[in-house]
Amino acid sequence: MTVVFLGIGATAALTSANSFDSKKLHISSRRLVSETKSTFFVVRSDGRLNSGSNRRAQILITNAVATKADSSPATKPGHELLLFEALREGLEEEMERDARVCVMGEDVGHYGGSYKVTKDLANKYGDLRVLDTPIAENSFTGMAIGAAMTGLRPIIEGMNMGFLLLAFNQISNNCGMLHYTSGGQFTIPVVIRGPGGVGRQLGAEHSQRLESYFQSIPGIQMVACSTPYNAKGLMKAAIRSENPVILFEHVLLYNLKERIPDEEYVLNLEEAEMVRPGEHITILTYSRMRYHVMQAAKTLVNKGYDPEVIDIRSLKPFDLHTIGNSVKKTHRVLIVEECMRTGGIGASLTAAINENFHDYLDAPVVCLSSQDVPTPYAGTLEEWTVVQPAQIVTAVEQLCH
Amino acid sequence: MSSAFSAINTIQPLHRTIDNPSVSPFLGSTHKLRSFPACNRAPSASWIRRRFSIVAVSDVVKQQKTKSGSSLSNLLITKEEGLELYEDMVLGRSFEDMCAQMYYRGKMFGFVHLYNGQEAVSTGFIKLLTKEDCIVSTYRDHVHALSKGVPARQVMSELFGKTTGCCRGQGGSMHMFSEEYNVLGGFAFIGEGIPVSTGAAFTSKYRREVLKEANSDQVTLAFFGDGTCNNGQFFECLNMAALWKLPIVFVVENNLWAIGMSHLRATSDPEIWKKGPAFGMPGVHIDGMDVLKVREVAKEAVERARRGEGPTLIECETYRFRGHSLADPDELRDPAEKAHYATRDPIAALKKYMIENKLVNEAELKAIDKKIDEVVEDAVEFADASPHPVRSQLLENVFADPKGFGIGPDGRYRCEDPKFTEGTAHV
Numbered sequence: 001m002t003v004v005f006l007g008i009g010a011t012a013a014l015t016s017a018n019s020f021d022s023k024k025l026h027i028s029s030r031r032l033v034s035e036t037k038s039t040f041f042v043v044r045s046d047g048r049l050n051s052g053s054n055r056r057a058q059i060l061i062t063n064a065v066a067t068k069a070d071s072s073p074a075t076k077p078g079h080e081l082l083l084f085e086a087l088r089e090g091l092e093e094e095m096e097r098d099a100r101v102c103v104m105g106e107d108v109g110h111y112g113g114s115y116k117v118t119k120d121l122a123n124k125y126g127d128l129r130v131l132d133t134p135i136a137e138n139s140f141t142g143m144a145i146g147a148a149m150t151g152l153r154p155i156i157e158g159m160n161m162g163f164l165l166l167a168f169n170q171i172s173n174n175c176g177m178l179h180y181t182s183g184g185q186f187t188i189p190v191v192i193r194g195p196g197g198v199g200r201q202l203g204a205e206h207s208q209r210l211e212s213y214f215q216s217i218p219g220i221q222m223v224a225c226s227t228p229y230n231a232k233g234l235m236k237a238a239i240r241s242e243n244p245v246i247l248f249e250h251v252l253l254y255n256l257k258e259r260i261p262d263e264e265y266v267l268n269l270e271e272a273e274m275v276r277p278g279e280h281i282t283i284l285t286y287s288r289m290r291y292h293v294m295q296a297a298k299t300l301v302n303k304g305y306d307p308e309v310i311d312i313r314s315l316k317p318f319d320l321h322t323i324g325n326s327v328k329k330t331h332r333v334l335i336v337e338e339c340m341r342t343g344g345i346g347a348s349l350t351a352a353i354n355e356n357f358h359d360y361l362d363a364p365v366v367c368l369s370s371q372d373v374p375t376p377y378a379g380t381l382e383e384w385t386v387v388q389p390a391q392i393v394t395a396v397e398q399l400c401h
Numbered sequence: 402m403s404s405a406f407s408a409i410n411t412i413q414p415l416h417r418t419i420d421n422p423s424v425s426p427f428l429g430s431t432h433k434l435r436s437f438p439a440c441n442r443a444p445s446a447s448w449i450r451r452r453f454s455i456v457a458v459s460d461v462v463k464q465q466k467t468k469s470g471s472s473l474s475n476l477l478i479t480k481e482e483g484l485e486l487y488e489d490m491v492l493g494r495s496f497e498d499m500c501a502q503m504y505y506r507g508k509m510f511g512f513v514h515l516y517n518g519q520e521a522v523s524t525g526f527i528k529l530l531t532k533e534d535c536i537v538s539t540y541r542d543h544v545h546a547l548s549k550g551v552p553a554r555q556v557m558s559e560l561f562g563k564t565t566g567c568c569r570g571q572g573g574s575m576h577m578f579s580e581e582y583n584v585l586g587g588f589a590f591i592g593e594g595i596p597v598s599t600g601a602a603f604t605s606k607y608r609r610e611v612l613k614e615a616n617s618d619q620v621t622l623a624f625f626g627d628g629t630c631n632n633g634q635f636f637e638c639l640n641m642a643a644l645w646k647l648p649i650v651f652v653v654e655n656n657l658w659a660i661g662m663s664h665l666r667a668t669s670d671p672e673i674w675k676k677g678p679a680f681g682m683p684g685v686h687i688d689g690m691d692v693l694k695v696r697e698v699a700k701e702a703v704e705r706a707r708r709g710e711g712p713t714l715i716e717c718e719t720y721r722f723r724g725h726s727l728a729d730p731d732e733l734r735d736p737a738e739k740a741h742y743a744t745r746d747p748i749a750a751l752k753k754y755m756i757e758n759k760l761v762n763e764a765e766l767k768a769i770d771k772k773i774d775e776v777v778e779d780a781v782e783f784a785d786a787s788p789h790p791v792r793s794q795l796l797e798n799v800f801a802d803p804k805g806f807g808i809g810p811d812g813r814y815r816c817e818d819p820k821f822t823e824g825t826a827h828v
Binding site: 099100183314 | 580
């Protein structure tokens with residue numbers, strides 16, 4: 001499969017390279033964006049290539065697990081794997097590439113990670129490089145920060161993102177701020193990752209969305225992965241970045257299957273992903289809600305709507321270019337997120353869009369978020385706390401009239 | 402009743418007693434000290450049974466004595482070392498006094514926490530380190546930075562908020578960092594630096610064992626106070642450091658007061674050194690007003706860490722002559738307590754020791770005093786003359802990679818916007 005830079009046409013020169021310098025990618029992407037306004041290549045999570053400008057009745061993903069890609073003639077085979085395996089592959093490649101990359105977290109070593117993201121890595125790299133920590137989030141996060149200041153590149157795994165609330169002191173005060181308060185003397189190239197989001201009846205404390213709490217911390221970047229392809233790419237980009245990056249995974253997405261390229265690729269941390277181009281309305285989403293949106297999109301297309309779906313991927317900072325271009329085209333915005341209503345990513349995104357693209361809007365920005373409710377255990381109640389496809393369809397119908 | 406430098410003749414016993422009045426008791430506030438049976442005698446069988454023995458200052462000093470032959474080398478320090486220690490302590494004291502002056506003249510603002518009285522701890526420990534060893538401190542960090550080698554000019558400029566400060570004026574009094582001298586901060590929240598120091602020690606071990614850098618034996622010192630010893634991060638890091646035998650020394654500067662909270666009122670078991678063996682590392686209590694005693698124990702602890710044998714917890718009984726910060730009226734502490742510790746001024750004590758043992762004469766010490774006065778004056782002049790940060794500095798160090806500010810609506814990275822370098826860009 002041709003390796004493409006999502007949202008932007010690939011140049012022939014790039015495909016021959018084995019490893020991608022994200023800076024190179026960035027430069028070429030900027031040039032292409034200004035030249036070609038409406039034609040772009042889209043890699044969707046089923047691995048097929050589409051040219052974006054003229055397709056209308058697309059075959060959409062019908063369920064969370066992507067279908068197998070049929071072998072296109074001009075593409076290399078790639079290999080199929082699950083999302084957690086993609087994360088592991090990205091992690092392993094980076095650990096192989098740079099001996100300073102290490103992992104710290106609870107049960108990452110001998111147990112292989114609660115979600116198997118670090119499986120077998122301790123056998124390969126040893127107990128010090130894949131460090132099983134005691135249950136002391138604040139302290140081992142601080143320890144990783146101290147190690148990063150003195151030259152290592154640690155990856156902190158929170159067994160569940162919610163546990164990182166205990167590390168909030170270190171993440172806010174040290175991770176985000178130390179580069180600035182030291183006048184640029186110390187860099188903190190850590191990656192903080194873990195699964196968050198609402199799962200299957202995990203209860204309130206295991207179903208938290210921490211992106212809303214962390215987004216105000218100056219000095220950090222936040223990204224959310226949603227497919228095996230972008231999981232691996234974002235993991236690699238986060239590890240290579242000199243900034244502290246928080247990578248949000250989702251408990252329910254770990255078993256997504258997709259075919260990803262054999263060649264090495266690194267994605268851009270700051271860019272959003274065009275999932276489905278369209279003309280009528282822009283739907284901005286991230287993480288698991290991407291699949292609810294795509295499910296709703298199937299219904300919408302059958303009803304004659306043409307939604308443009310963008311997976312924003314970068315929760316902080318927002319890719320206002322991709323988002324802006326979309327708003328300028330469709331003039332209507334719907335944000336679908338799993339974050340809470342109050343002070344969530346959607347709230348910030350609404351403010352950013354209103355500030356920057358107010359003139360292009362034909363209707364107010366609508367934001368569908370989870371209810372401001374501690375996630376209940378009961379299945380029916382839990383279902384009603386998060387946004388469901390039916391609500392998305394209703395919202396689009398209302399916005400487009 | 403001052404505990405003079407009696408290193409040669411009578412050794413201060415490790416465990417203070419309340420029923421032996423000839424020895425300085427473990428003073429707290431005016432509240433009575435509860436009696437702890439275990440501390441009323443020299444290391445007994447019950448302690449020896451523990452895996453890690455408590456290092457007694459007396460034992461270390463005795464070893465020192467038996468090694469040497471002539472009477473002059475019965476002393477703990479040479480003349481050069483003595484002068485170095487004296488100069489460092491006087492620098493710390495003069496610098497802090499100047500800070501107070503400058504604060505009241507409106508040259509520095511915010512919270513400024515001065516180190517007067519505790520110089521023996523900083524000098525005693527940090528002068529044993531190499532440039533590659535790391536230190537982590539708290540908000541009371543000016544003197545730690547100075548002892549580690551950060552020039553007084555850079556520290557004073559930082560306090561004045563000038564761009565020539567060690568952190569470009571962005572850190573301030575409580576956030577002294579120096580990459581060159583491996584000062585890893587300067588933290589405002591107590592306990593926050595302890596995990597960072599544990600991480601620095603982890604890197605040292607990682608370098609040796611994973612990256613196979615054979616001569617990687619950097620030691621990290623973590624300085625913090627008595628109040629911190631009731632904080633979770635302290636205990637969590639003691640555990641991790643002992644578990645992985647990290648090359649770190651935990652130095653408790655127990656000055657008995659956390660702003661207005663007496664250590665005895667805040668802590669169920671005030672003897673902090675005892676908490677070391679609970680985690681599997683030696684716990685030592687030393688007289689933190691005596692730079693020679695501090696140095697002897699510090700040597701052993703740092704060497705122990707360097708050999709890879711793991712961490713040590715050292716509780717230094719010390720005292721701050723001033724209030725918690727320049728904003729603290731310091732009304733709670735008993736004047737008798739302050740007077741007692743004033744007689745144990747570490748600088749006066751070292752001076753007395755060196756003169757009595759004929760290591761130096763008055764004139765040499767006066768010369769150092771004068772030199773330090775000039776250094777501090779020069780630092781103030783330099784800081785005064787330095788420029789304030791310009792607006793373009795505002796956004797420069799938020800991210801190591803400024804692409805982290807993201808992509809603006811026009812498709813360009815925000816950091817490429819010319820207004821970004823002017824500091825006026827909207828991020």
